[in-house]
Amino acid sequence: MQTKIEKIDMLLQFALLAAGEEDDRFDRQLGPIHLIKYVYLADLHYSQSHQGKTFTGVDWRFYHFGAWSETVHSRIEPALKAIKASQYKFESDFGKDDWVRWEAQDGKRLQDLSEKLPLAITGKLKRQVHQYTKNTTELLHLTYGTPPLLNAAPNEYLDFSVEDVDAQAGESDLRISSLSNKKTKTFKKNMQELRSLYQKKHSQRKRKKLVNPAPNSRQDDVLEKGIRWLESLSGEEFSEEKIVAEFDEDVWKSLTRKGHDVSG
Template sequence: MRIDSEKIDQLIQFALLVAGEEDHYTDRSLGPIHLLKYVYLADYYFAMRNQGSTYTGIDWKFFNFGPWSPEVHDRVEPALKAIMAEKFTGQSDYNDNDYTRWSLNDENRLRIISTNIPPAIRVKLKRDIHKHLKDTDSLLAYVYSTEPMINAAPNEHLDFSLLAETEGSVSDQAQARTLSAKKQKQRLAAMEKLKIKRKESNAIKQKLVAPVTSSRYDDVFDKGLDWLERLDGPSIEGDQIKIKFDQSIWKSELRRNGKLS
């Protein structure tokens, strides 16, 4: 599929203009890394409704801690200059490099660009932008958990065909609703059984031993405490430990089912 630069530009502009709806000026600014991830999410949502086909045609890659595309990164500045967005740079608190932020509040332009964004993208992407804005950590955590990412290893290309059956057909959805109704009945029946058991257990009163209300700090207590400390072994010294994982961890079921992050 050929990369569509016009679609990429519109998504970049859309993301910045949506952020521009925020009340506080500081919340309206986005950097290239945020805009790139929002374009990825646009392809992600579109693929979910279009049998794994992306909207932009970008060949996304797993790079560092998220999806990456040099084509999108290169389009950020020209796309935002085209709508006369404000650009400003600042000194990073973490290194000697400068950072770039873009900002623009333009309701009329947002309304026009929104008409070109497919419904399969527009609603969900707008929700995500207002939720994460320029919060890099939360945005990266979210895109990192998407199916193309958790099924790839670093430097591999992302496979959006995994999303071909995500939404499911009408019959699949109807079947899911039926199954949900059956499960609901099963849960109600189980709850009724629990209620009956609770009533039966309450009917049989058991006399419980009164708990100890005060501790006894005597020789037996000291010996027991000393024994437990010896079982615990020597104390751990404050030190740095480097752990190396096998590369197969990227393809493990633990990572795919969300138990490993």
């Protein structure tokens, strides 16, 4: 039976080796923040088919940059040195700790890890590594939008059993794929008929022609004065000074963070 540390190490190695398949060397180098987020996504994928139970079993928290685990962070160096990954350090633009990047290429080891890790993780995670590689902004945006983070406030532990609309959609696709061949053909035929009907109605719509509201508009002092008067109705011009906006702590638990429509 695999221990928690073994599972974390395998995911860290899998993510880095998956990135190692990229053609561009720049995309093959991952930093700690990228590796931690990929381990988080692996736990998320696993939890969606295991009643909210994660693969690693670590306690994830909502910290500065979203999902965070000190345990996962502490395993980066030993896990990657175990597969002889190259480590690079660069001077930080912020004058603090140096930036660290890791790189490794080993197709055989990647295949071995793919066979040892759950199928619920490997396919999705590998696609995401190739899609986001080391793009920090997009990767953070992806993880911030996941249900465990949308249902948590800073410093709280993440709950992987919260409802996931995307996972429900996946279950619907799975139910469709489990239909018999005859029912599947009927379903596809009906969907095609609906698409054809929609396209037919759409093509029959007449395009509305736009009419110039002022074909002979005047360009003189009267027009300019009128424009200035209209602009004056909007109030004073915005100042360029910096302001600080403060939000109530309840915003973290608001329905809008979870994607609900609260306009009604």
